[in-house]
Amino acid sequence: MRLISVYLIGLLFGIGISVSGMSNPAKVINFFDVAGTWDPSLAFVMGGALGVAFFGYRVVLRAPKPRFGAAFLLPTRRDLDGTLIGGSAAFGVGWGISGFCPGGALPVVGTGRAEVLIFAAALMAGILAAKWIMARRASALAKA
Amino acid sequence: MTIETAFTPFASLGGGVLIGLASVLLMATVGRIMGATGIVAGLLQPVDFADWSWRAAMLVGMFSGPWAVFLMQGSLPAIEVPVSRGMLIAGGFIVGLGVTFGSGCTSGHGVCGMARLSPRSIVATGVFMLTAALTVYVVRHVIGG
Structure with missing residues (x-):
């Protein structure tokens, strides 16, 4: 049931993006x-999505826990740092160069279009490169 | 290269409502923020099977979206690419770096985080919208102009 529900939610997102x-x-x-x-x-798009999510979250988060999980997992950090701002600035540059953002590109990976697959492969390489840099930074901090 | 596109307020608003609905339903079922970045990152570096499986189910559902549109309207959604392959590769790699360091993208920060009035998400969204607009200006009107 859990996976069927999430599949249908992904489908809804994919239709919405398309x-x-x-x-x-x-x-x-x-x-x-x-x-x-x-x-x-x-x-x-932003207006419609934000309006529904703003009111929808307020209703859903009144429940003690999600339907298929032990607790709601919500980000708790509220501080602003250079990593957040620099990363977001870089994301905007890449979005402006290519015209694709991750949420826009992922559903249409399903169409098999070459341009989308090229973007998606480069996106995954970028994610893995950033994770590798972050892991190195963390281990350097641990040693110091 | 420039491709003109038609103003589609109703289709875009309708699509946005579905995206919002999907994020609310994901919170109600598995209790997670619906961020495309987080979903892919978790697939690439799995924690355990229960965590990996919902992400995979979500991704397969996303892939079905354009085909559901094909069944409804008889054509796949338009994907018009006004940039070169080199720009897709460079842009994709920079987006991957940026969303990982920035902890999110348009869906995670722009929709879910902003709906929760998270200060980090509001700042992140303002920053990436601004740098995207500046980049398009430079590419189209400074370099290309």
Whole structure:
């Protein structure tokens, strides 16, 4: 039941991304190209998703625990640091260069389109490279 | 290269509502934030089978999304790529580094974190939207212009 539910949630996300235009790099880049061929559509994606999540979370998090888990796992950090800001700044640069973000690209990996597979492979290489750097940094700190 | 796209407020709003609904349902069932970055990162470095299996189920569900759209409207969602393969590779690698150090992307920070009014997510979202807009400006109007 747990895995079927999560599969259907992934399906819902995949349909939402496909319909919204987030998996279309031309549309994503045009959203940011205010000085050129501007297409403000993606503001509606963010608005719709945020509106539903804002109210939905408030209802769901009143329950003592999730349906298939022992507890809700929510990030608790509230501090701002250079890693968060630098990482996010880099993410925006990569998003602007390619037109794909991870959530926009993953569902359309299912279409097998070459451009998406190339982006997804580079994305995974980037994630693993960052994890490797973080692990090295942590072990250097542990030794010091 | 520039490809013009049509303004689609209703489809985009509808898609956004489904994305929001998926994040609320994931919280209600497995109790996790729906971040594409976190889901993939957890698949690449598994903790245990129970944790790996929901991520895999979620990813397979995501892959089915475009095909469900194909069944409903008779065509796959448009994927128009106005950039070179080199830019896809460079952009993808930079996105991978950025979302890992930045602990999230558009779904995790932009939707889930902002909905929880997390200060880290609000700042992260502001920063990546700004640098994305600046990058597009530089690529299209400074280098390309």
